[in-house]
Amino acid sequence: xxxxxIKEVAQRARVSVGTVSNVLNRPEIVSxxxxxxxxxxxxxxxxxxxxxxxxxxxGRSRTVGLIVLDVANPFFADVAQGADALADEHDTMVVLCxxxxxxxxxxxxxxxxxxxxxxxxxITPVDASSPRLAELxxxxxxxxxxxxxxxxLQCSVAVDDRLGGHIxxxxxxxxxxxxxxxxxxxxxxxxxxxxHLGIMSAVSEARDTEPGxxxxxxxxPGxxxxxxxxxxxxxxxxxxxxxxxxxxALPVEERPTAAFCANDLLALGFLQAMAAHxxxxxxxxxxxxxxxxxxxxAATVPLSSVGQPRELLGRTAIDLLLEEVAEPxxxxxxxxxxxxxxxxxxxxxxxxxxx
Amino acid sequence: xxxxxIKEVAQRARVSVGTVSNVLNRPEIVSxxxxxxxxxxxxxxxxxxxxxxxxxxxGRSRTVGLIVLDVANPFFADVAQGADALADEHDTMVVLCxxxxxxxxxxxxxxxxxxxxxxxxxITPVDASSPRLAELxxxxxxxxxxxxxxxxLQCSVAVDDRLGGHIxxxxxxxxxxxxxxxxxxxxxxxxxxxxHLGIMSAVSEARDTEPGxxxxxxxxPGxxxxxxxxxxxxxxxxxxxxxxxxxxALPVEERPTAAFCANDLLALGFLQAMAAHxxxxxxxxxxxxxxxxxxxxAATVPLSSVGQPRELLGRTAIDLLLEEVAEPxxxxxxxxxxxxxxxxxxxxxxxxxxx
DNA sequence: TCGGTGCCTTGAGTCGATTCAAAAGGATCA
DNA sequence: TGATCCTTTTGAATCGACTCAAGGCACCGA
Numbered sequence: 001x002x003x004x005x006i007k008e009v010a011q012r013a014r015v016s017v018g019t020v021s022n023v024l025n026r027p028e029i030v031s032x033x034x035x036x037x038x039x040x041x042x043x044x045x046x047x048x049x050x051x052x053x054x055x056x057x058x059g060r061s062r063t064v065g066l067i068v069l070d071v072a073n074p075f076f077a078d079v080a081q082g083a084d085a086l087a088d089e090h091d092t093m094v095v096l097c098x099x100x101x102x103x104x105x106x107x108x109x110x111x112x113x114x115x116x117x118x119x120x121x122x123i124t125p126v127d128a129s130s131p132r133l134a135e136l137x138x139x140x141x142x143x144x145x146x147x148x149x150x151x152x153l154q155c156s157v158a159v160d161d162r163l164g165g166h167i168x169x170x171x172x173x174x175x176x177x178x179x180x181x182x183x184x185x186x187x188x189x190x191x192x193x194x195x196h197l198g199i200m201s202a203v204s205e206a207r208d209t210e211p212g213x214x215x216x217x218x219x220x221p222g223x224x225x226x227x228x229x230x231x232x233x234x235x236x237x238x239x240x241x242x243x244x245x246x247x248x249a250l251p252v253e254e255r256p257t258a259a260f261c262a263n264d265l266l267a268l269g270f271l272q273a274m275a276a277h278x279x280x281x282x283x284x285x286x287x288x289x290x291x292x293x294x295x296x297x298a299a300t301v302p303l304s305s306v307g308q309p310r311e312l313l314g315r316t317a318i319d320l321l322l323e324e325v326a327e328p329x330x331x332x333x334x335x336x337x338x339x340x341x342x343x344x345x346x347x348x349x350x351x352x353x354x355x
Numbered sequence: 356x357x358x359x360x361i362k363e364v365a366q367r368a369r370v371s372v373g374t375v376s377n378v379l380n381r382p383e384i385v386s387x388x389x390x391x392x393x394x395x396x397x398x399x400x401x402x403x404x405x406x407x408x409x410x411x412x413x414g415r416s417r418t419v420g421l422i423v424l425d426v427a428n429p430f431f432a433d434v435a436q437g438a439d440a441l442a443d444e445h446d447t448m449v450v451l452c453x454x455x456x457x458x459x460x461x462x463x464x465x466x467x468x469x470x471x472x473x474x475x476x477x478i479t480p481v482d483a484s485s486p487r488l489a490e491l492x493x494x495x496x497x498x499x500x501x502x503x504x505x506x507x508l509q510c511s512v513a514v515d516d517r518l519g520g521h522i523x524x525x526x527x528x529x530x531x532x533x534x535x536x537x538x539x540x541x542x543x544x545x546x547x548x549x550x551h552l553g554i555m556s557a558v559s560e561a562r563d564t565e566p567g568x569x570x571x572x573x574x575x576p577g578x579x580x581x582x583x584x585x586x587x588x589x590x591x592x593x594x595x596x597x598x599x600x601x602x603x604a605l606p607v608e609e610r611p612t613a614a615f616c617a618n619d620l621l622a623l624g625f626l627q628a629m630a631a632h633x634x635x636x637x638x639x640x641x642x643x644x645x646x647x648x649x650x651x652x653a654a655t656v657p658l659s660s661v662g663q664p665r666e667l668l669g670r671t672a673i674d675l676l677l678e679e680v681a682e683p684x685x686x687x688x689x690x691x692x693x694x695x696x697x698x699x700x701x702x703x704x705x706x707x708x709x710x
Numbered sequence: 711t712c713g714g715t716g717c718c719t720t721g722a723g724t725c726g727a728t729t730c731a732a733a734a735g736g737a738t739c740a
Numbered sequence: 741t742g743a744t745c746c747t748t749t750t751g752a753a754t755c756g757a758c759t760c761a762a763g764g765c766a767c768c769g770a
Contacts, residue, residue: 005726016750021728046494051470053726056407057755072432080426093467095450098439112448115406139401237649268653294592295650298623360756371720376758408756412725
């Protein structure tokens with residue numbers, strides 16, 4: 001490492017180190033002639049300011065950590081892009097870390113970021129109630145929860161996942177489905193649970209309405225709506241495929257007619273399995289995904305999906321963080337919640353007639 | 356910031372700062388009793404080691420920068436995952452930066468990473484010949500080019516893009532296509548150029564062979580193969596769609612029968628446009644993409660694609676970097692090149708009969 | 711009792727940039 | 741000429757952890 005430092009620059013420009021530092025930080029207070037000498041020396045020596053030393057002295061960093069559950073999921077790529085864009089405007093760097101939904105990896109990243117004394121951390125936690133997040137905040141590293149509501153101890157920005165699940169449920173019930181499968185990820189992930197609760201509420205509302213003045217003349221077998229939930233070990237294309245294969249293996253009479261997947265990766269995998277087993281989507285199986293990533297619209301059968309303002313989530317998270325950093329004393333933690341919206345495409349766009 | 360530092364820990368444990376440092380770095384040389392006192396003090400105070408100060412003193416960092424052209428492209432997500440996995444084993448952190456194929460953003464990231472004195476930089480450069488990369492290396496920050504061959508000034512790990520283009524070309528020609536469209540991205544991106552050169556070579560080989568002892572009895576109209584190339588402003592789904600729309604608007608007799616897209620995002624967009632305009636894939640238009648991302652297999656029509664060992668690229672890049680960091684003196688720069696392989700799926704799997 | 715031998719612990723000096731009180735230099739005015 | 745004010749420059753102290761030569765201590769054998 002050819003560590004040219006400020007001292008060498010000072011020697012070469014025949015000024016003191018203090019002056020070089022001034023040129024770097026408040027050039028206007030240095031006389032033009034001196035300033036030029038210093039700049040020349042910097043250029044000639046190829047001096048690059050050591051941000052580490054600067055940071056140590058000044059005590060605050062210009063980087064923000066963003067820990068996501070899965071870098072390979074385009075949803076998070078878009079969130080990151082939003083965060084990056086706004087951070088950039090504030091001369092701040094976003095470093096993206098992947099927890100891969102593994103608490104141990106998440107913890108390692110948190111440790112590393114705290115040790116590096118980053119300005120703050122944006123995180124989609126594996127477990128939002130982990131004491132580590134509170135500790136971090138208590139020790140002075142502001143934390144903003146992304147895509148996951150906080151309980152008042154920190155800021156958060158999220159989308160109403162229960163509402164999203166509800167919308168998806170209402171949509172499928174309205175299309176005549178009476179046996180619906182929820183394909184989730186790990187139960188520990190809050191989003192999965194909320195989306196499940198959302199569709200459950202839609203289902204129980206349907207149960208409450210139908211027996212009384214049932215819209216459906218004659219009523220289906222049993223009259224109500226049945227919901228089954230499977231929780232896969234990860235929110236990935238591969239596990240969606242596995243779920244799809246399990247469904248395809250069921251006898252027709254036991255098989256649900258619709259699947260609501262906790263994210264689009266699962267839905268895409270599920271869809272692949274349907275195709276592989278000769279089940280037609282949406283005729284034999286309707287599918288609704290979640291996140292509305294760009295690939296959803298480009299799938300074998302264009303995928304219905306519950307959309308979220310992905311980049312806005314990222315931007316807002318940075319916004320909240322910068323606000324907190326700017327006035328740590330005055331700051332009141334805020335919970336920002338956006339609304340999801342269902343995009344209906346071919347994969348669920350069919351009115352199912354009673355059998 | 357509740358900066359508990361090593362000094363306070365020392366006071367509380369009634370030892371000197373040197374001893375605390377020893378406990379942190381070489382616990383085995385400290386007596387068990389003292390060690391315990393120090394650990395207790397650390398726990399009670401919630402002390403977190405300041406990596407910034409440590410780095411300043413020790414002079415080398417445990418983080419590596421990875422700058423990619425597009426975080427939202429699953430190809431790079433996979434490369435990042437590979438890098439991350441291996442780095443993790445060496446107790447090193449990978450920070451992912453997005454240049455979005457913008458030279459200015461790339462430069463900003465390079466500056467920031469150099470100022471932070473990272474251990475090294477892995478980069479898929481917008482412009483591999485930029486003098487900045489050489490400067491970085493000269494000033495002591497090792498650089499490894501990813502997915503882009505170097506010229507000996509640094510290490511690189513890449514896939515043979517000309518071969519990939521060639522394979523795709525041979526495949527399409529072999530399937531009977533005589534008018535092929537190459538859909539590229541910005542010309543400045545090396546990969547785009549190489550993939551284009553690859554398919555050009557396949558086309559010109561076909562021209563050379565056919566007039567002599569043409570395999571095709573009777574020969575197509577004109578006997579040879581025609582290649583048209585369009586260079587879109589970005590390697591994105593949206594620009595693929597634009598290209599597809601332009602193609603669909605052409606009169607049938609002018610329209611190519613196959614498209615080779617410089618990456619899968621373009622190909623997916625192109626495919627969407629075909630569907631939107633009622634053109635059947637592969638009957639009216641065969642499509643071959645590049646990268647073989649997971650979504651390629653899940654597309655409306657499963658996409659043929661030239662595959663690359665994505666995670667291996669990332670792992671190998673970290674490997675080369677660690678090697679260089681371990682022995683900067685002995686180190687000889689190496690260029691690792693992997694072979695691509697074509698995965699034929701439905702989007703191009705049809706023998707085209709002469710019109 | 712003394713010197714020798716390990717084993718632990720100590721603490722001043724260091725990394726590189728920033729800060730700020732103080733000094734130096736220059737201009738103006740009485 | 742000396743006093744005053746303003747602009748510019750100086751350099752020692754500082755941030756927090758690490759390093760290593762030097763010192764302390766206990767124990768052993770002579």
